[in-house]
Amino acid sequence: MGRNAVRLLHGVRAVRVQVTNLLVKEAGEHGATEFHQDFPWMPMDRSAMLTVWLALADVPAGMGALRFYAGSHRHGLLGRSFTRPDDDQLTQHPWLKELELSPPLDLEAGDATVHHALTVHGAPANRHDRPPPVLHRHLLRRRRPLHRPALRPDRRARPPGQPAVRAREVPVPATVTGPVAELGATLMHEHVFGLSPEILWNWPDIPEGWDLETRAREAAAKLDALKAAGIDTVVDLTVVGLGRYVPAVQRVAELTSVTIVAATGLYTYDALPPYFGNRGPGSLFGGPDRLAEFFVRDLTEGIGRTGVKAAMLKCASDRQGMTDGCRRVFRAVAEAHLTTGAPHHHPLAQRLQGRA
Structure with missing residues (x-):
């Protein structure tokens, strides 16, 4: 998968497969996957990461395929979700509902979706009578200047009462030999x-x-x-x-x-x-x-x-x-x-x- 990603991503010479998960959403047992970002849960020093969601069997829309808020990755890091009740991204940031939500997808076995680590995404409950097996992989670009996303940059009009959180520079830490441009892996x-x-x-x-x-x-x-x-x-x-x-x-x-x-x-x-x-x-x-x-x-x-x-x-x-x-x-x-x-x-x- 890493080699295929390098071939498809123009200008990227190397990709590291960071995490691989097999996800099975049991029919009738598990509810919806609340809307969230992947990046806050990954121990990374950069946000140049993509998540590949690969269907290992047919996943019709009613079985709980992912949906995405278009362009949400441009608003930076929004913080963790699921650390307490009712703290999904839509509850924390109601303005997300102003963005376009992708339509339900009917996926065939072998189809995949790819999204940025800062894209807000979620999935409805599985309403079918069988579970969809899905391979979930995070791909990290191996070399890129250090970038730790700050909280949501002030790049768009905010709803009334929404405080402005501006992007901030995060310096590279001091090292034994002095300043460096990036830390890398x-x-x-x-x-x-x-x-x-x-x-x-x-x-x-x-x-x-x-x-x-x-x-x-x-x-x-x-x-x-x-x-x-x-x-x-x-x-x-x-x-x-x-x-x-x-x-x-x-x-x-x-x-x-x-x-x-x-x-x-x-x-x-x-x-x-x-x-x-x-x-x-x-x-x-x-x-x-x-x-x-x-x-x-x-x-x-x-x-x-x-x-x-x-x-x-x-x-x-x-x-x-x-x-x-x-x-x-x-x-x-x-x-x-x-x-x-x-x-x-x-x-x-x-x-x-x-x-x-």
């Missing part, structure tokens, strides 16, 4: 190095050894293999508590064609490192809680004396729950996020996912 949670500095300081003759240049070349070779597989950027979520040492990552970045994005934050499931644990309100030495200050400095001025700015915040929790140490880190990450606008990442232990 990105892995969002990676670790270039995880060091134990106290071990290296006190027992430098550990069997595994540590030579920065040797390890940097090994890491760069592995990243270049990722590049050959189509990955352009990795986000290195190694922060304090995991042995972050940015000079080593800088050397790797000099040797590889993969872009590396650095992070700030503190990794702990329980207690803080002694420096922070013994400082702050109610601690041994008292004083202000400076965690957020340090995080903001990493984001706005640079990490240590490297000049490398972090672009992501990180905190973590596990089965211990929200300990006093975790609470301080979470609050500091939230404060730094509100101060800088930097995104944050929170890896969550499996045991907590159902009750977080």
